[in-house]
Amino acid sequence: MWRKTGLFGISAVLLLSGCxxxxxxxxxxxxxxxxxxxxxxVEVSPDIPGLDEYYRSxxxxxxxxxxxxxxxxxxxxxxxxxxxxxxxxxxxxxxDEFSQDDYFFREGRFIARNELNSWLSREEEATDDEEGNPxxxxxALGSGDDFEARESSAPRTLSNIIEHNYMVEDxxxxxxxxxxxxxxMNSTYYFRxxxxxxxxxxxxxxxxxxxxxxEDARRIAQEIxxxxxxxxxxxxxxxxxxxxFSVFREAPRDSSVPGDFIATGIAQPGNDVGNWTxxxxxxxxxxxxxxxxxxxxxxxAFDSFQSxxxxxxxxFTGVVGEGYYQNGEMRELHIEIPIRFYSKTEVIAFTQFVxxxxxxxxxxxx
Numbered sequence: 001m002w003r004k005t006g007l008f009g010i011s012a013v014l015l016l017s018g019c020x021x022x023x024x025x026x027x028x029x030x031x032x033x034x035x036x037x038x039x040x041x042v043e044v045s046p047d048i049p050g051l052d053e054y055y056r057s058x059x060x061x062x063x064x065x066x067x068x069x070x071x072x073x074x075x076x077x078x079x080x081x082x083x084x085x086x087x088x089x090x091x092x093x094x095x096d097e098f099s100q101d102d103y104f105f106r107e108g109r110f111i112a113r114n115e116l117n118s119w120l121s122r123e124e125e126a127t128d129d130e131e132g133n134p135x136x137x138x139x140a141l142g143s144g145d146d147f148e149a150r151e152s153s154a155p156r157t158l159s160n161i162i163e164h165n166y167m168v169e170d171x172x173x174x175x176x177x178x179x180x181x182x183x184x185m186n187s188t189y190y191f192r193x194x195x196x197x198x199x200x201x202x203x204x205x206x207x208x209x210x211x212x213x214x215e216d217a218r219r220i221a222q223e224i225x226x227x228x229x230x231x232x233x234x235x236x237x238x239x240x241x242x243x244x245f246s247v248f249r250e251a252p253r254d255s256s257v258p259g260d261f262i263a264t265g266i267a268q269p270g271n272d273v274g275n276w277t278x279x280x281x282x283x284x285x286x287x288x289x290x291x292x293x294x295x296x297x298x299x300x301a302f303d304s305f306q307s308x309x310x311x312x313x314x315x316f317t318g319v320v321g322e323g324y325y326q327n328g329e330m331r332e333l334h335i336e337i338p339i340r341f342y343s344k345t346e347v348i349a350f351t352q353f354v355x356x357x358x359x360x361x362x363x364x365x366x
Contacts, residue, residue, distance in 0.1 A: 054104035055091060058167055068112050068163075082184070082250045085283075090164055090182045093246045093264055098166040098178045108163025110179070110228060110238065116161060116263045147193040152206040155189035157216040159250055161224075174352040178245045181224055185213040187259065188252050210249065214263055215246055217247040218276065223255075226265045251311035257283035257322055282330070286321035298323060298330055298362075305361040311338060312353055333362060 058065055072362040078187040091105070111119075113136035124179040125140070126132030127274045142153030161183060186208055224245075228238045242267045260283060265276040284291040306319040324332040337354070341347050 030246045048296065054102055055103065055166070056092075058106040059190070065109075066107055068107075068109055068116075073079075077249060078253050079255065080257035082248075086160075086162060086182050088185055089261050090162065090180050090246050091187060091249065093261065093310065094166065094178075094180045094244060096165065097242065097244050097266060098180075102199065103166040103168060103177055106165040106167050106174075108179075110233060111163050112178075119160060119161060122156065137223060139216075148204055151189075152190045152204070154187065155206040155208055156191075157185055157189075157208055157213060158220060159186045160184035172334055174238060174239050176237060179228065179238060179241060181221070181243065182248060183217050183244050183245060184248045184250055185217055187213070187249050187292070190253065213249055215245065215276075217245070217263065218265065219274070221245040221247075221265055221267075221273045226275055229238060243267045243273075245273060251283075256285045259283075278363060280323045280326065284323045286323060286333075291323065295323065295325070295330070300362045305335075305357055308357040308361070309354070312350065313339070317359050 005316070064084040064158045068144075103333045115135070118133055122138045122142045123136035124130075124133040127339070138156040138158050139154040142150050145148040145152055160180065164175055164180040164182070166178040166180065189206045189208060190203055191205070192203050195201060225243050227233070227241060229239070231239070245264060246261055247263040247265075249259050249262050251257060257320050259282045263276055263277045263278050265273045267273040282294070284295060286299060287306065291302075292299040302321055309319050319335065319337050321333055321335045323330050324334075335358075339350065
């Protein structure tokens with residue numbers, strides 16, 4: 001379910017303080033897309049060499065089209081590393097089902113923002129006094145004598161939902177050819193009680209095991225499929241469109257590395273969600289106890305590399321790495337080395353030294 005890298009890749013990011021001007025970028029704020037006018041030009045973004053691992057995007061009148069829930073994910077996903085990994089990983093997984101030669105990318109257009117909010121909430125039955133939330137995909141509140149007991153007995157397993165659309169060209173128009181839904185699941189459920197005076201109590205937490213994440217994700221995936229294929233949703237436009245699911249398990253809030261994908265499934269036209277395949281990927285921070293316990297050989301190699309770097313300078317240098325593994329094998333290693341340089345020749349010498357030490361400590365396998 002994955003596009004595999006042919007070579008073992010290592011990249012080093014040198015954070016040069018005091019020698020390069022700071023970089024700043026202004027985010028362009030765009031208003032929500034209004035209903036499209038009759039005369040519009042729909043095209044795809046240009047094919048740029050070096051970016052061929054990404055899908056080309058749909059443009060309307062030369063502008064990128066934002067999804068229904070733009071900005072919503074940043075409110076729901078606590079760790080930015082999780083959100084970035086979720087979004088890019090969904091596209092990596094989608095390649096096996098939606099070829100980049102035939103499909104074009106567009107942000108989700110079928111799940112409305114207010115609808116997404118209700119889906120992420122708890123399921124709640126209506127009462128005489130309350131409307132409830134029958135659309136909630138998270139478990140109903142548990143039983144117990146107090147707030148903590150009720151929350152911890154039925155933790156919210158689902159954290160976020162991200163929708164990607166994959167479009168196909170049809171006579172000059174672009175129609176939905178596939179949908180990818182990312183289910184971001186909690187590994188730890190964080191909650192706190194709102195007190196009578198409007199303040200909040202301390203943060204509490206409940207761990208959720210991977211088996212529970214998978215079980216709930218499969219239930220949620222089928223429910224979402226049924227809802228997306230309803231005739232009431234855009235006149236049933238998705239009834240004959242494959243809907244793919246990727247299940248992502250978020251890292252704890254204090255983690256320095258992102259979470260991991262744990263499974264994929266797909267609902268082919270006319271079928272329920274099936275063909276579930278588990279994914280074995282992990283991210284490790286170097287140096288760390290977790291990395292040492294899980295990948296001792298690579299951890300020892302990183303320690304040696306770190307020692308090499310520190311011997312190059314008179315002062316101690318903090319070297320941090322993030323290793324990405326598939327099926328227990330390292331596929332990528334990103335290294336950050338924050339150093340203050342004072343001359344161009346020093347930068348050149350250090351770069352040459354780093355490359356030599358990386359090749360020595362982490363030899364590439366062709």
